[in-house]
Amino acid sequence: MNAPHTPTDMSHLWMPFTANRQFKAHPRMLASAKGMYYTSLDGRQILDGTSGLWCVNAGHCREEITEAISRQAGIMDYAPGFQLGHPLAFQAATAVAELMPQGLDRIFFTNSGSESVDTALKIALAYHRARGEGQRTRLIGRERGYHGVGFGGISVGGISPNRKIFSGALLPAIDHLPHTHNLEQNAFSKGQPNWGAHLAEELERILALHDPSTVAAVIVEPMAGSTGVLVPPKGYLEKLREITSKHGILLIFDEVITGYGRVGAATASEFFGVTPDLITMAKGISNAAVPCGAVAVRRDVHDAIVESGPAGIEFFHGYTYSAHPMACAAVLATLDIYRRDNLFARARELAPAFEKAAHGLKGTQHVIDVRNIGLVAGVELSPRAGAPGARAAEAFQRCFDTGLMVRYTGDTLAVSPPLIIDEKQIEQIFQTIGSVLKEIA
Secondary structure, X not given: OOOOOOOOOXXXXXXXXXXXXXXXXXXXXXXXEEEOEEEEOOOOEEEEOOHHHHOOOXXXXXXXXXXXXXXXXXXXXXXXXXXXXXXXXXXXXXHHHOOOOOOOOEEEEEOOHHHHHHHHHHHHHHHHHHOOOOOOOEEEEEXXXXXXXXXXXXHHOOOHHHHHOOHHHOXXXXXXXXXXXXXXXXXXXXXXXXXXXXXXXXXXXXXXXXXXXXXXXXXXXXXXXXXXXXXXXXXXXXXXXXXXXXXXXXXXXXXXXXXXXXXXXXXXXXXXXXXXOEEEEOHHHOOOOOOOEEEEEOHHHHHHHHOOOOOOOOXXXXXXXXXXXXXXXXXXXXXXXXXXXXXXXXXXXXXXXXXXXXXXXXXXXXXXXXXXXXXXXXXXXXXXXXXXXXXXXHHHHHHHHHOEXXXXXXXXXXXXXXXXXXXXXXXXHHHXXXXXXXXXX
């Protein structure tokens, strides 16, 4: 088979979250992937420092997953999930439930993190209505939170560019907690910062303003990944749990990034020891081999909705591709790899070496902060005067040219490699970033 080549006409594809004009003038094209590496169209090996897009946790092109998908495609390519079922859907739900915190064992399948968030928000509203508290319609997110790109997700999300164009059509009855990022107090913290737990108490102020009896749910990422790796201060998540429980408000953890080993456990909920009422997930659930997402729901929340009404459909929500047969095959194969290869424990064991290498960038030109938890780190750079984000964008490009893929958001470089990484590759990632930063203005 001929090797792929750069298409002569790239005009038809409108690329997501991409500077389309800049990309099409100077494209960065990937041809194949295996294990820890991508191969570019010109044959260069690119070390994957970001698990694709925070999602290929078990490494690329795992044969077990590929074979499971191929086998299922030949048996049954699709089955509707409305009023019909197929065995893999129930098997996949059971396998996911076994990894969730105790009690969160009712699984609703989606196809992405965005869909998982909108689903969780709907479940929260339906739950309170089923209990006779239909006045609970307010949802509370957090500044610098990313919850996908559905209208629900960008409404509770806290990223200004994502919200600006659509501001006139966002959901009503939304408020936001302050974010937890504070360079003056927490720069170069290793793991959870000591300062900032008190920021969770802002929830009490917001509840007093709106009346807690009108609030359905609070949604936060345990660790905010897409806005620069913002690690929760010690005691912060615990305080959110305490306040939401006191007022009968559901707590939703968006674990689309943190789920499936990223922080060294199956979930960040497990790692931090704080159990929410719902967990949204995607990305690592299927190793990104087939799009898949899910919401893990506390059993009594599920039961309140399912048992509240007359016979018939209890929850008017779902997707054509919920629990798609090939997605379920990918999920089962992926979870088998995680379990067999002890990848969550591996991430936990590698975390100290990862932390040491990341913080080795302290003192490097332009670096004003390094943040880390598990196998994820954010390296924040000083912005160029009048050009925020430009320095990180140049560092991203130069890393790619040097054979390393990182992500950037604003002026923060994000590193989140597959859990199969070794210590030598960890050192290579941060040494490359350090070398690149010394070369740019």
